[in-house]
């Protein structure tokens with residue numbers, strides 16, 4: 001396949017998480033002075049694409065996509081490789097739309113690997129001798145292990161500690177994170193400050209786990225077992241809390257309530273009798289994917305009502 005980036009000016013918008021920022025490192029490493037990268041949230045990138053589509057030769061979206069009307073408006077540009085998308089966030093509309101693009105379109109959607117992995121492989125295809133891109137292979141791998149939540153992978157914990165460096169308060173912003181690994185792609189070569197950030201996160205994680213353990217409430221309802229706990233913690237801490245509880249108790253659903261609101265996130269462990277948390281919408285207000293979702297502020301009264309009665 002011919003290289004669509006040859007002698008082109010490229011504007012790269014990437015997702016603002018670990019995976020997304022590293023996908024941006026791959027673009028900067030490969031296209032050097034011919035590209036500019038910027039981190040975006042999914043909610044904001046659609047407008048940015050429409051605003052900039054005529055200001056550059058190519059817009060390259062990595063680990064991020066556009067949906068709905070935004071996507072409909074740029075079908076022509078995707079076919080002509082004026083807009084190229086390497087992403088793993090997929091829905092029914094994107095699947096259908098992408099299946100209609102011609103064979104020359106360089107865009108790739110793949111839900112089985114992370115965005116940085118797709119970007120890395122596609123750019124390697126176009127620039128097979130780029131050593132800066134080759135140097136990013138390990139950090140791309142770690143971003144995949146973390147972003148795809150590959151819990152059985154022996155490097156998951158290390159990948160999670162690298163993710164700890166990405167933090168608007170004590171760490172790198174997504175743009176700074178991208179540049180950091182572009183400059184020093186070795187994820188095992190961390191500075192003293194970086195190690196300290198990871199240590200501070202670890203302390204916070206352990207403290208949260210202890211506190212959650214003390215405050216968690218276990219209750220039975222309709223032949224199922226639930227755990228409700230108040231927690232403003234990362235997904236990583238939630239996962240460790242669930243594993244810890246599941247060693248001793250059988251639990252069908254974990255409900256994590258954010259402090260000071262009635263908003264909750266909900267997780268259904270793989271060992272649960274519950275197949276889809278949406279089946280508990282009437283009782284608890286649960287909504288989302290089958291095993292990970294939430295309870296909206298306005299729905300919380302349902303759960304509250306049940307809690308008051310037990």
Ligand SMILES: [Mn+2]
Pocket residue numbers: 015019020063088114115116147
């Ligand atoms: Mn991703």
